[in-house]
Amino acid sequence: MSGRRPIPAQALAVPAEPGLGAYFRLLKPRVMSLVVFTALAGLVAAPVWPHPVLAAASILFIAIGAGAAGALNMWWDSDIDRAMRRTRNRPVPAGQIAPDAARDLGLGLGLLSVIMLGLAANWLAAALLAFTIFFYAVVYSIWLKRRTPQNIVIGGLAGAMPPLVGWAAATGGLAVEPLLMVALIFFWTPPHFWALALFVRDDYDTAGVPMLTVTHGRAETRRQILAYSGVLAGTALALGLSPAGGPLFLAVAFWANARFLRAAWVVRRRDDATAEADGYAAEKRLFRLSLGYLFWHFLALMAASLLTRAGLGLPLVW
Amino acid sequence: MALTRQHPLATRRRGRNAGVALALAGFAAVVFAITVAKLSSGQMIEGFDHTLRPSLLEPAE
Numbered sequence: 226m227s228g229r230r231p232i233p234a235q236a237l238a239v240p241a242e243p244g245l246g247a248y249f250r251l252l253k254p255r256v257m258s259l260v261v262f263t264a265l266a267g268l269v270a271a272p273v274w275p276h277p278v279l280a281a282a283s284i285l286f287i288a289i290g291a292g293a294a295g296a297l298n299m300w301w302d303s304d305i306d307r308a309m310r311r312t313r314n315r316p317v318p319a320g321q322i323a324p325d326a327a328r329d330l331g332l333g334l335g336l337l338s339v340i341m342l343g344l345a346a347n348w349l350a351a352a353l354l355a356f357t358i359f360f361y362a363v364v365y366s367i368w369l370k371r372r373t374p375q376n377i378v379i380g381g382l383a384g385a386m387p388p389l390v391g392w393a394a395a396t397g398g399l400a401v402e403p404l405l406m407v408a409l410i411f412f413w414t415p416p417h418f419w420a421l422a423l424f425v426r427d428d429y430d431t432a433g434v435p436m437l438t439v440t441h442g443r444a445e446t447r448r449q450i451l452a453y454s455g456v457l458a459g460t461a462l463a464l465g466l467s468p469a470g471g472p473l474f475l476a477v478a479f480w481a482n483a484r485f486l487r488a489a490w491v492v493r494r495r496d497d498a499t500a501e502a503d504g505y506a507a508e509k510r511l512f513r514l515s516l517g518y519l520f521w522h523f524l525a526l527m528a529a530s531l532l533t534r535a536g537l538g539l540p541l542v543w
Numbered sequence: 544m545a546l547t548r549q550h551p552l553a554t555r556r557r558g559r560n561a562g563v564a565l566a567l568a569g570f571a572a573v574v575f576a577i578t579v580a581k582l583s584s585g586q587m588i589e590g591f592d593h594t595l596r597p598s599l600l601e602p603a604e
Contacts, residue, residue, distance in 0.1 A: 242556065244558055245558055285573065
């Protein structure tokens, strides 16, 4: 046959069919690891513990619920993610996974995690998990993120909920202690993200995301970081004085918050010219401290609870 | 390309299918473990099949 048309190169190319790793990245594994850690802390610090298998299953389904929220966020934000250097290699903007597939996976896993947490633990924990997924995917991603510079402050509630879900999974009820744990993560989120926003000049304005550094200026961001760090320290002390706290937690809280407040104060006193001169050293130090901040606090909560139950006779809780 | 050589697309699909199979098997194992844990904690156990169930009897006068 002489009239055969050449096959276009596009038709010969291997379609970018995603591997399992791309679907895993869709669930934001790094966020999931923080969720697992804080939910476990809420569960371990609770006055009653469920059967170990039920506890492990609860944590698994809380993690899957967090992954579902991450997938829904990536579905909705794929246009923003495509516009920013930091996020353009995520599975949806990179063209590995279709946005609709990300949405379907998020909805499916979300539903599965809520039902299974209800069956494994109780329906209060399941309702709190459903609220967390809804808050992150709808309230934060769809409503707030593109509208207000307070997006990460209010949206931070979704990331703060896991200890409460863990506590509810163990006890079937609510209490002041897990609410203080929620407050600790809630007030930690703004200084953590704004410290990052000060030295990583992300293209938020190109993407149309109103970050505080862009809408209110960098000097205002520095003031807000210090203000939130003060409230954060107060919250940590309140948690230390609650029945879930104790001498061990208070000692860790004093140590971590003194360092954090000092670093926030240094960031507050600088201007951008000074920061530019030393490559944003103080802002980077505050961000590094924020990375370990929650880890040390929640580790202290778990350690005090575990060591007390081990019957070592140490005065670790009130 | 030799006929016996595996196409990259097929290799990727095989990996993904294996992952899905593992996830499904894992899910079944978790559901089974939850069932055993719940039953061993004494929840929802009647255990009187094919025999008299005392809870259904009239209370003694």
